[in-house]
Amino acid sequence: MKPITRGTLAVVVTSVAAAVGAAAPAAASGTVPVTVPLGGVSRSLGAEVPTLGAEVPLLKPGVPDGPRYVTGRLVPDRVLPQLPVRSGLPGLHTRAPLPHLLDDGFDHLDVDSPTGGLRALTPGLSVDAPLTAPDGSNVGVPEAKMPQAAVLAPVLRTVADGNVGTGPGL
Template sequence: MKSSPRGTLAAVVTGVVAALGAGAAAPAVAAESVPVLVPLEGVEKSHNMKLPKIGGEVPLPTQGRPEGPHYVEGRLIPENTLPQVPLEAPLPGLSAESPLPRVVGKGFERATLSAPAADLKTLTPGLSLDAPLTAPDPEASSLPTLQKPQAAVRTPLLRTAPTVDMGLGQL
């Protein structure tokens, strides 16, 4: 197959346009949670009564970038051997509204409960190890010596601040 300058130029231009088009396209916005509604309207109509309205949010966790192992002078095994992985997600949210019969007068009042999705940040446990040998000393040209092996477990982290709103009102 014979390559012509026109064909080569067309292939290059097509590749550049495709690359620019892919870079310019706006990425889809990732949702942090998916809303969930409990449909009770059919039961409400069939029984001719007011029922609670219930809904919520199911979180979608996203994984962060772990801090990888890094070398420290004087150690044979890198520090942060098993890195901690950050995960972020909102806690599930809940909203509920229930009618309450009014004791005095006509109509209904309502009781509401709202627990919005709260941010949740976590870190998985990590591990740092050190070998039972010291690093060789290049100035003294000595062999590694024995030392006590060391192991450190990095504790997991869980951070959040959930809130709840409760109230009474007229329907």
């Protein structure tokens, strides 16, 4: 193998290893931190600018309950099962300077909204055929009945939390 090919292969392997190593903590925590780099704006304008950061949650789909077989029905219950999904609400972390109007000092305003747990179920469907189960009293012939259909409503459970505060200094 040529030295150039070895060098290229080493760079590719190192880059992939670094990307996998950086993605592992985010996947383990369930959120991806996002920071807004405003340092250059602060230096170029010569003024204090807010610091912004956020946490974007990762979706984790669960295992749906399969169809349930019920005696007396031709079609299983919950033909289209509900899919459970776990995630979190996005988090926000902000700190902004508040200048004093009469002097050169600064105070600050903090807004902190940490990620909160979020559990959800997607909509589902339950239907029943317009026939009864075969019956021995009617020579094994099913009887007609009214068809049934039901939409299983989606479910969303979460608790949101947040703090807003002010204080002296930056």
